[in-house]
């Protein structure tokens with residue numbers, strides 16, 4: 001079955017605008033995580049436009065940072081931001097265009113930390129793709145290295161409301177961008193397929209320009225829904241030990257309404 005994603009990640013400036021508020025939530029967590037683990041070689045899978053990576057680079061330590069993403073547009077935005085960074089920081093970064101379920105990097109076997117933040121694991125739709133991602137990542141880690149996956153915890157009420165039919169339309173956000181001269185409203189509607197465990201999301205971006213003009217575009221975005229035991233089994237079935245599970249960016253345990261952040265570890 002073909003899954004939809006592409007266009008959502010082609011409008012990179014809208015992506016960056018949309019997830020500024022997410023950065024306030026998760027960046028402190030990723031900074032703290034890297035500070036605790038003191039890695040030498042970090043890889044971010046599905047690194048996007050560098051929302052997280054660029055912040056990590058400013059931490060103390062001289063670790064190298066590699067980023068891999070399937071979207072040329074997102075990587076282009078990341079590269080443009082790197083050009084604005086001091087040379088010493090930018091030269092610690094290597095970006096790769098590729099699929100996280102089938103990558104082969106020159107530094108395979110030497111990463112001590114691989115990150116898969118902010119629901120990006122949900123773009124792995126087929127079981128084979130999921131297994132390949134975890135197996136490939138295991139092979140890229142050094143002994144004792146960690147793989148950290150962060151995604152939402154499914155909300156049964158929310159999913160059942162969208163079971164096999166479009167749900168309500170939700171107003172997700174209203175974002176003002178004075179520099180660009182517009183206000184953007186973001187709406188979603190979802191249909192949940194419980195057999196494939198996929199949320200078929202339709203996003204509507206609606207921009208109201210100060211000039212009086214108006215623009216609207218629709219994008220489809222499919223997301224696999226990971227139930228907690230399923231995600232943990234993916235780690236365990238591909239050789240990882242589970243070192244920790246957090247419920248969110250505040251490091252608290254899993255619970256109602258939390259996220260799920262799993263830290264898998266390769267054998268020493």
Ligand SMILES: C[S@@+](CC[C@H](N)C(=O)[O-])C[C@H]1O[C@@H](n2cnc3c(N)ncnc32)[C@H](O)[C@@H]1O
Nearest residue numbers: 046047048051069070071074099100118120123
């Ligand atoms: C929600 S964004 C996260 C980007 C970034 N990590 C962040 O937190 O802002 C998801 C990213 O996953 C990328 N992606 C989707 N499928 C992928 C795949 N199979 N391999 C690599 N990247 C993928 C998309 O291009 C997009 O940049």
